[in-house]
Amino acid sequence: MSVIIVVLVGLLITGVLTFGARSLRAGNEDRLLRQRVREIGTLVTAAIPNIQTPLTSAAVLAESTKGNPKLFRGLMDPLVKTGRPFISASLWSMAPGASRPLVVVGTPPSLALERPGALDALRRRVERTPTLTINNLLASPDRRLGYAFAIPSARYMVYGEAALPRDRRARIDKNSAFADLGYALYIGPKVDSRYLLASSTGGALLHGRRASTIVAFGDAKLLVVMTPTKELGGALLARLWWILALTGLLLTAGAGTLVARLTSRRRDAESLAIENARLYAEQRSVAQTLQHSLLAEAFPEIGGLEFASSYVAGVEGIDIGGDWYDIVRLDRGQILLVVGDVSGRGLEAATMMASLRYAARAYAAEGHPPGLILSKLSALVSIARDGHFATVLCGMLDVATSRISIANAGHPEPLLVSASGAEFVPTNVGVPVGVHVDLPYPEVEFVFPRGSTLLLYTDGAIERRGEDLDIGMQRLKDVAVAAAGPLTDFLAAVAHGVIGAQSEDDTALLGVRWRD
Amino acid sequence: MAGLENEPSRPTVERSSNGDATLVKITGELDLATVGGIEHELESLLQSPPDRVVFDLAGVSFMDSSGIALLLRVAERVDSVHVRDPSAPVRMVIRATGLSEILRIES
Numbered sequence: 147m148s149v150i151i152v153v154l155v156g157l158l159i160t161g162v163l164t165f166g167a168r169s170l171r172a173g174n175e176d177r178l179l180r181q182r183v184r185e186i187g188t189l190v191t192a193a194i195p196n197i198q199t200p201l202t203s204a205a206v207l208a209e210s211t212k213g214n215p216k217l218f219r220g221l222m223d224p225l226v227k228t229g230r231p232f233i234s235a236s237l238w239s240m241a242p243g244a245s246r247p248l249v250v251v252g253t254p255p256s257l258a259l260e261r262p263g264a265l266d267a268l269r270r271r272v273e274r275t276p277t278l279t280i281n282n283l284l285a286s287p288d289r290r291l292g293y294a295f296a297i298p299s300a301r302y303m304v305y306g307e308a309a310l311p312r313d314r315r316a317r318i319d320k321n322s323a324f325a326d327l328g329y330a331l332y333i334g335p336k337v338d339s340r341y342l343l344a345s346s347t348g349g350a351l352l353h354g355r356r357a358s359t360i361v362a363f364g365d366a367k368l369l370v371v372m373t374p375t376k377e378l379g380g381a382l383l384a385r386l387w388w389i390l391a392l393t394g395l396l397l398t399a400g401a402g403t404l405v406a407r408l409t410s411r412r413r414d415a416e417s418l419a420i421e422n423a424r425l426y427a428e429q430r431s432v433a434q435t436l437q438h439s440l441l442a443e444a445f446p447e448i449g450g451l452e453f454a455s456s457y458v459a460g461v462e463g464i465d466i467g468g469d470w471y472d473i474v475r476l477d478r479g480q481i482l483l484v485v486g487d488v489s490g491r492g493l494e495a496a497t498m499m500a501s502l503r504y505a506a507r508a509y510a511a512e513g514h515p516p517g518l519i520l521s522k523l524s525a526l527v528s529i530a531r532d533g534h535f536a537t538v539l540c541g542m543l544d545v546a547t548s549r550i551s552i553a554n555a556g557h558p559e560p561l562l563v564s565a566s567g568a569e570f571v572p573t574n575v576g577v578p579v580g581v582h583v584d585l586p587y588p589e590v591e592f593v594f595p596r597g598s599t600l601l602l603y604t605d606g607a608i609e610r611r612g613e614d615l616d617i618g619m620q621r622l623k624d625v626a627v628a629a630a631g632p633l634t635d636f637l638a639a640v641a642h643g644v645i646g647a648q649s650e651d652d653t654a655l656l657g658v659r660w661r662d
Numbered sequence: 663m664a665g666l667e668n669e670p671s672r673p674t675v676e677r678s679s680n681g682d683a684t685l686v687k688i689t690g691e692l693d694l695a696t697v698g699g700i701e702h703e704l705e706s707l708l709q710s711p712p713d714r715v716v717f718d719l720a721g722v723s724f725m726d727s728s729g730i731a732l733l734l735r736v737a738e739r740v741d742s743v744h745v746r747d748p749s750a751p752v753r754m755v756i757r758a759t760g761l762s763e764i765l766r767i768e769s
Contacts, residue, residue: 489727
């Protein structure tokens with residue numbers, strides 16, 4: 147189904163774009179973080195001289211002044227007073243075994259509590275290290291970091307100690323450039339809580355995106371690990387992926403709905419076409435039923451006579467045709483027989499048929515003979531105005547005399563079937579009704595004997611495309627002669643015999659017979 | 663459902679003038695299905711009708727009541743309508759419907 151394909155494609159594109167946006171953001175965050183960490187590294191490196199320079203100066207001063215305490219104190223006091231960068235500064239002898247400081251400024255150094263072995267070890271390191279020697283005292287209750295320095299072959303060693311935050315937390319000022327970063331500082335090359343100097347989390351490990359840099363710090367290394375606490379790259383890039391995802395889903399949903407609607411519209415159109423075909427067929431049968439009902443009035447009860455009729459619509463179209471037949475009982479023992487055929491098909495033809503049918507009954511009721519009835523009918527309609535004409539056969543049967551008086555307006559002549567065969571009744575064929583020539587319709591009279599059947603019909607019974615009229619007329623004769631049985635059976639047999647499967651014209655048949 | 667078993671062969675209409683008469687030659691089937699088209703072709707003829715119209719219906723293979731109605735409609739507008747050399751089907755239908763005096767057949 148095309149809807150599924152459209153939705154799948156839409157989801158695929160959305161997924162690709164969303165994934166792309168997320169990758170883009172991740173890459174951007176990494177890049178920005180590393181950049182910030184490098185900045186931090188630079189800052190940290192720039193801060194080291196704050197510690198190193200005073201110690202170097204003090205060491206040089208001590209050597210040249212033979213460890214003058216006053217001068218030492220004077221130099222170190224300002225550095226210790228605020229606790230930054232040191233809480234303690236002391237002067238030591240480089241001689242092995244010296245276990246006590248010569249001068250102390252600020253709080254007593256934790257170094258003084260160390261065993262002599264540890265002190266000697268420190269002195270040896272200081273000898274070897276051209277820069278600061280870092281003394282890790284994180285394990286001590288105070289959490290201190292010691293810095294030792296001596297110039298080569300010196301007699302004196304300068305030592306400072308800094309206090310690290312007891313809670314191991316050092317908050318970054320909110321307004322600083324690094325307020326959106328979490329950090330952890332380690333003395334040592336690895337992430338190890340034993341070497342944690344301070345962090346923004348107070349010791350808890352940093353999670354998520356991290357970047358780190360290592361800064362040389364004296365003879366040790368400082369490890370700076372940082373993590374972003376906010377979007378470094380800004381809110382848009384952070385949100386882009388789900389904006390794309392949402393937009394993509396909406397568009398996919400929209401496209402899917404559109405395709406579904408178009409598909410269902412097309413299906414509606416198809417089912418509408420099928421429905422139309424069905425309705426057409428239904429309408430045709432309705433039209434035929436209607437036509438049947440128009441004509442299938444009960445025949446009048448006339449003693450001594452029986453009637454039967456048949457109406458078969460042509461195969462084409464749904465339009466009602468213009469064929470009709472009628473039997474009217476009149477006064478003075480007379481019976482009117484009418485059969486007519488309006489040209490063409492459709493509403494106009496059906497309308498004219500109805501007019502002619504009921505006008506004929508009215509004129510007959512007024513007592514007019516068949517010929518005059520036809521003349522009056524002809525005055526009622528016109529080919530010029532109505533576009534149609536009608537062939538009509540009008541017969542008046544006198545029950546007492548068995549004589550029929552017939553007038554004919556262009557209609558096929560009736561067939562008289564008897565034991566001796568079937569013959570067409572000769573009539574004066576006048577012009578069809580509606581063709582105004584004011585010519586009369588002369589009547590002919592013939593006897594309708596007992597034991598015979600009179601068949602009135604419309605031209606559908608004798609006319610076939612591509613065939614001579616004579617052949618159709620002969621066929622009617624043959625079929626009528628062969629048909630036997632009660633009148634209704636006779637009529638059905640005739641209908642069956644003359645109406646071709648492809649007959650386009652309607653055929654009306656009316657049979658009249660004396661009862662036995 | 664029966665479809666159109668016989669496609670109505672499209673009739674052709676030729677018009678020409680011969681003195682005071684207009685000659686209309688029709689070939690093919692002249693019935694319910696084709697009458698509309700033929701009438702359309704004869705529209706101008708019916709708008710300004712001549713005095714005489716001669717229908718050449720030698721080539722008409724089939725004519726039903728609708729075809730007759732067309733001829734009659736033309737006959738209403740002009741003074742005289744003749745049918746020249748009608749084919750057998752046409753001749754029979756004209757005679758059977760009593761129109762021999764109105765649609766005069768000339769050979």
